[in-house]
Amino acid sequence: MQQQWQASLSSRLASMAQTCLSMRQLKQIHARAILSNLHNHAVVLGKMFRFAAVSPSGDLNYAHQLFDQMLQPTTFFYNLLIRGHSKSWSPWLSVVLFNKMRLNSVDPDEFTFTFLLKSLSNMRVNMGNDEIHGAVMKSGFSLHLYVQNSLIHLYAGRGIPSAARRVFDEAVAADVVSWSGLVIAHVRANELDLARRVFDEMPERDVVSWTTMISGYSQAKCSREALTLFWKMNCEGVMPDEVTMVSVISACTDLGDVQTGISIHRFIEENGFAWMVSLCNALIDMYAKCGCMDRAWQLFDSMSQKSYITWNSMISACANHGNADDAFGLFECMVSAGVPPDGVTFLALLVAYTHKGLVDEGLRLFERMQREYRIEARIEHYGCVADMLGKAGRLEEAYRLISRMPIPGNDVVWGTLLAACRSYGDVDMGEKVVKRLIELKPDEGGYYILLRDIYVAAGRMAEANDMRQTMVDNGASKTPGRSWVGA
Numbered sequence: 001m002q003q004q005w006q007a008s009l010s011s012r013l014a015s016m017a018q019t020c021l022s023m024r025q026l027k028q029i030h031a032r033a034i035l036s037n038l039h040n041h042a043v044v045l046g047k048m049f050r051f052a053a054v055s056p057s058g059d060l061n062y063a064h065q066l067f068d069q070m071l072q073p074t075t076f077f078y079n080l081l082i083r084g085h086s087k088s089w090s091p092w093l094s095v096v097l098f099n100k101m102r103l104n105s106v107d108p109d110e111f112t113f114t115f116l117l118k119s120l121s122n123m124r125v126n127m128g129n130d131e132i133h134g135a136v137m138k139s140g141f142s143l144h145l146y147v148q149n150s151l152i153h154l155y156a157g158r159g160i161p162s163a164a165r166r167v168f169d170e171a172v173a174a175d176v177v178s179w180s181g182l183v184i185a186h187v188r189a190n191e192l193d194l195a196r197r198v199f200d201e202m203p204e205r206d207v208v209s210w211t212t213m214i215s216g217y218s219q220a221k222c223s224r225e226a227l228t229l230f231w232k233m234n235c236e237g238v239m240p241d242e243v244t245m246v247s248v249i250s251a252c253t254d255l256g257d258v259q260t261g262i263s264i265h266r267f268i269e270e271n272g273f274a275w276m277v278s279l280c281n282a283l284i285d286m287y288a289k290c291g292c293m294d295r296a297w298q299l300f301d302s303m304s305q306k307s308y309i310t311w312n313s314m315i316s317a318c319a320n321h322g323n324a325d326d327a328f329g330l331f332e333c334m335v336s337a338g339v340p341p342d343g344v345t346f347l348a349l350l351v352a353y354t355h356k357g358l359v360d361e362g363l364r365l366f367e368r369m370q371r372e373y374r375i376e377a378r379i380e381h382y383g384c385v386a387d388m389l390g391k392a393g394r395l396e397e398a399y400r401l402i403s404r405m406p407i408p409g410n411d412v413v414w415g416t417l418l419a420a421c422r423s424y425g426d427v428d429m430g431e432k433v434v435k436r437l438i439e440l441k442p443d444e445g446g447y448y449i450l451l452r453d454i455y456v457a458a459g460r461m462a463e464a465n466d467m468r469q470t471m472v473d474n475g476a477s478k479t480p481g482r483s484w485v486g487a
Helices: 002-019 024-035 042-054 059-066 075-086 092-103 110-121 131-137 145-157 161-172 176-188 192-201 207-219 223-235 242-255 258-270 277-289 291-300 308-320 324-336 343-356 357-372 379-391 395-403 411-424 425-442 445-457 459-474
Strands: none
Touching: 002 024, 002 042, 002 258, 024 042, 024 059, 024 343, 042 059, 042 075, 059 075, 059 324, 075 110, 092 110, 092 131, 092 223, 110 145, 131 145, 145 161, 161 176, 176 192, 176 207, 192 207, 207 223, 207 242, 223 242, 242 258, 242 277, 258 277, 277 291, 277 308, 291 308, 308 324, 308 343, 324 343, 343 357, 343 379, 357 379, 379 395, 379 411, 395 411, 395 425, 411 425, 411 445, 425 445
């Protein structure tokens, strides 16, 4: 009778653990299992552990507590914990667990390596790729397709197409995942021609392969090729995803092709993508950079959900178009809506103040950003403030600002001040700035030329000629300039 009761209760607890929706519910189930002495029941423990380790609502720390209480965790439990870390912010712990697994003589299986390789793919640093690959070979799982695909995608993510190709060539029955991994490998290695060759050879293509190729073209500024491939994808009846559409919108932005952008916007609305905030943000940026502020405003106003990127995109658009009052108004609305501004927000506002010529107000905002919002000023912020002061003729203040920055200055910030020296014909300040610039980049000829022009404007031809000779003697050459404003 007791055994039947326990069997019935264990079945109910396992079912409850399988269908629970929160850690609060799981802890209640766990407490009930402890009180009933069923917390070590294989099925009950397995269901509880699975939820804690891999459910989006789970808790890896709780899973570790359960794991540490097991006398001899099996491969099943190791796999679940490795899988959980493969999707977490701590994928490196999967490697630690795998090493512990080997130390305790617990045999891995194909799922162990699949999850472990996914963890390695999600890590920014190379943590024993070759060693893990060797363990795959030694354990006899090198011919399992899931493991092979995981290896291909590991090397693909690292941008090592030669290693990805070796694994691919060993695959007995390569599938679309294998082929897509090879395309990704060549794209990551900036080998777009080879990526396209593999793409064209694919027996079948999925959304991943199409998106990888389109994104590769878009990121490489081969924007026309990206759009052409997208329309081909559409003709073949493959439905794009969010990543595809962001890449396509980016291509339109790069080309300044607002008509195609409008067509893409219509496609997004007709195919149920209009709710995606990321796509709306990209469209706002595209319309603004193509000069269609009315469409950007219309889309912004229609959005029921706005992320901080949405607000920043619109504020930046207004600032870069010289609509400073609109940028300031949006900032107030953003704060009122409870969306915290970040460094990008304040950079856009500083650009707006620069366009408007409101120097004192811009300086107060710069101080407010650091004091009230605790946002550390980056080199871009200092560059924008220096540009603002320089345009107003407050060159000494700009010089002091750059000299006293708590971070190292660069040639762009000093170059901004030198351009202001030229505008105001300030020879003495120009000489001071050029000395700083030559220390940073002695081979950059543009700075010598700017100072020479300042000398010429001041009628100091002897110094102008000396500067030209100095530039030649130092082997300096002119390169294109940059600005913080409108960037």
